[in-house]
Amino acid sequence: MITLRGKGVSEGVAFGKLFFTRDHTANAVRTASGDAELELRRLKDAMKLASEQLEKLYAAALDAVGEKEAEIFQIHxxxxxDDDYQDFIRNMIESEKVNAESAVSAAADNFAQMFSEMDDPYMQGRTVDVRDISGRITRALMGEEDDQTSLSEKHIVGAEDITPSQALQLDKSLAMGFVTVGGSQTSHTAILARTMNVPAVIGVKELLCPEYEGLDCIADGFTGVVYLDPDEATIALYKAKEAELREKARLLEQMKGEKTATLSGQQIRLYANIGGLADIDAVLANDAEGVGLFRTEFIFLESERCPTEDEQFAIYKEALERLKCPIVFRTMDIGADKQAPWLSLKQEENPALGLRGARLCLARRELFEAQLRALYRASAFGKAAIMFPMIISKNEVLEIKEIAQNVRAGLTESGIAFDPSVELGVMIETPASVMISGELAEEVDFFSIGTNDLTQYTLALDRQNKELDRFYDPHHPAVIRMIRMVAQNAHAKGIWVGICGELGADMGLTDVFVEMGIDELSVSPSKILGIRAKVRAHP
Amino acid sequence: MQTFTYEIKDEIGIHARPAGLLVKAAKGLSSKASMEFGGKSADMTKLFAIMGLGVKQGDTITVNVEGPGEEADAATLERLLSENL
Structure with a gap:
């Protein structure tokens, strides 16, 4: 067994024989041609044919993968x-008296080199587009059919890079996965693979070894590992994984588009917890009805400096536009175990009880105001709600509401659009907030119960400490009673209540939460469908 | 000649999609438009030339439009830039 490593860019597991695609421009043989006129005419015909193929591909791709991904063929x-590209080819035919094939091949090299020398990974990735169009013209010149593999058995496509046209023209019932040497996360191929739901691994340096061709292959689009000539144990492992994925897909098929409601008709909103834009695909794939917790702190933690209001706005806006469903943004929950060096926070004796959550927001007003401005500006592009973490008093809530009011007034004054009906809520994750939840409910539009911290603070027990495991009870009656109390206080004041901590995904408690009348459960995307099935089985 | 500057806000800079839109628009203009950045200039009807400037987020480009209807054409390009980049 040979194990190769790359980067998984499209999830899934693929089985098949490894097959390499060829770069057609590389096959172009340079020959002298005495007749430049003839070569130019051949070029013109080939260009026309290539252009017609692209039009057809665009139309086919519109149906297969939608407008956004189909656009690549218009770009092609x-x-x-492009004048420069065409001039390059024509000049070479005229001045060097070569055949059109080799002039196209030289143009491909020239423009591919231009992109590969740029310092931006996105631009470097465009070399594949240059190769793609040049290959298309070359095939047209040589009178070859548009890219088609004649393979009749299931295979995994290996290549230096897979061009978008190749990706779309592969027979999906036979091409089980893509493995490439080059490519990037943002390459059209990676995006297409994800859209087409084909597992893909990129960046496998040692892939194109002639003796690998035809070997049995397993490509793991999750981990980016590629196995050639896999042993029994590996095959068994991946067969099991495949079965598991199939089961999930089956559940998805069954539960997708279904309402999350009990047999007696009580509805629960089933939302997803996400850490950023990277999780959006998973939200969509698992059919979440919204996002109940967007952990905005990752935008701050992953940055080497303070992200600007505009940078934040762009992220929030993209999330709302791509998801087209309600999103509850939690303002930055930094502090305790989540630190950003540029914030230069003081070392604390007891960080879990320190300057964190809303406390930090209120201590660093300028950061907080910039985030609220960014969130309100984004609210014009979808259905946004905002919630504040680590609340212990009504005064904090009043102060936050006043800041939010000022931010809204500032936007109105500047004529910047926002949604005036953005709901404001608080996280209930301290025993104090549970005890005063009746009063808090008068001030906000919703509660979201953060069970991880609520459990830790209620039981005075550090979850990171392994030695405490025997004292830890995730279903401790104190925590369950607190959740019930919060739900009652919320409903008494007519506001909705959700759970966004780990307990929300605990299937052993789903029935209990349904009985309490919890309005929304927000869980990691992969848990959505299982819980939907559980709720639907509830009497 | 009409000249204006524009700061690119798109996360990946002038990438293929908006560059393609610009090229399509520039080809339909009655005047000639070029884009300057980093000491280089590119004819806006040329896709590779525009992408080859390597304009990234936060960079400011200068657009020159010259010819009949240059005022309206500059406005068209400026709107296109602000909507897509």
Missing amino acids: QLMLE
């Missing part, structure tokens, strides 16, 4: 028509 058309 523009590349094909």
Whole structure:
């Protein structure tokens, strides 16, 4: 067994024989041609044919993967028509008296090199587009059919890079996965693979070894590992994994689009917890009805400096636009175990009880105000709600509401659009907030119960400390009673209540939460469908 | 000649999609438009030339439009830039 490593860019597991695609421009043989006129005419015909193929591909891709991904073929058309590109080919035919094939091949090298020398990974990734259009013209020149593999058995496609046209023209019932040497997370191929739901691994340096061709292969689009000639144990492992994925897909098929409601008709909103834009695909794939917890702190933690209001706005806006469903943004919950060096926070004796959550927001007003401005600006592009973490008093809530009011007034004054009906809520994750939840409910539009911290603070027990495991009871009656109390206080004041901590995904408690009348459960995307099935089985 | 500057806000800079939109628009203009950045200039009807400038988020480009209807054409390009980049 040979194990190769790359990067998984499209999830899934693929089985099949490894098959390599060829770069057609590389096959172009340079020959002298005495007749430049003839070569230019051949070029013109080939360009016309290539252009027609691209139009057809665009139409086919519109149906297969939608407008956003199909657009690449319109871009290819523009590349094909580019004056500099065409001039390069024509000049070479005229001045060097070569055949059109080799002039196209030289143009491919020239423009591919231009992109590969740029310092931006996105631009470097465009070399594949240049190769793609050049290969298309070359095939047209040589009178070859548009890319088609004649393989009749299930296979995994290996290549230096898979061009978007290749990706779309592969027979999906036979091409089980993509493995490439080059490529990037943002390459059209990676995006297409994800859209087409084909497992893909990129960046496998040692892939194109001639003796690998035809070997049995397993490509793991999750971990980026590729196995050639896999042993029995590996095959068994992956067969099991495949079965598990199939079961999930089956559940998805069954539960997708279904209401999350009990047999007696009580509805629960089933939302997802996410840490950023990278999780959006998972939210969509698992059919979440919304996002109940967008952990905005990752935008701050992953940055080497303070992210600007505009940078934040762009992220929030993209999330709302791509998801087209309600999103509850939690303002930065930094502090305790989550630290950002540029914030230069003081070392604390007891960080879990320190300057964190809303406390930090109120201590660093300028950061908080910038985040609220960014969130309100984004609210014009979808259905946003905002919630504040680590609340212990009504005064904090009043202060926060006043800041939010000022931010809204500032936006109105500047004529910047926002949604005036953005709901404001608080996280209930301290025993103090549970005890005063009746009063808090008068001030906010919703509660979201953060069970991880609530459990830790209620039981005075550090979850990170392994030695405490025997004292830890996730279903401790104190915590369950607190949740019930919060739900009652919320409903008494007519506001909704959700759970966004780990307990929300605990299937052993789903029935209990349904009985309490919890309005929303927000869980990691992979838990959505299981819980939907559980709720639907509830009497 | 009409000249204006524009700061790119798109996360990946002038990438293929908006560059393609610009090229399509520039080809339909009655005047000639070029884009300057980093001491280089690119004809806005040329896709590779525009992408080759390597304009990233936060960079400011200068657009020159010259010819009949240059005022309206500059406005068209400026709107297109602000909507897509």
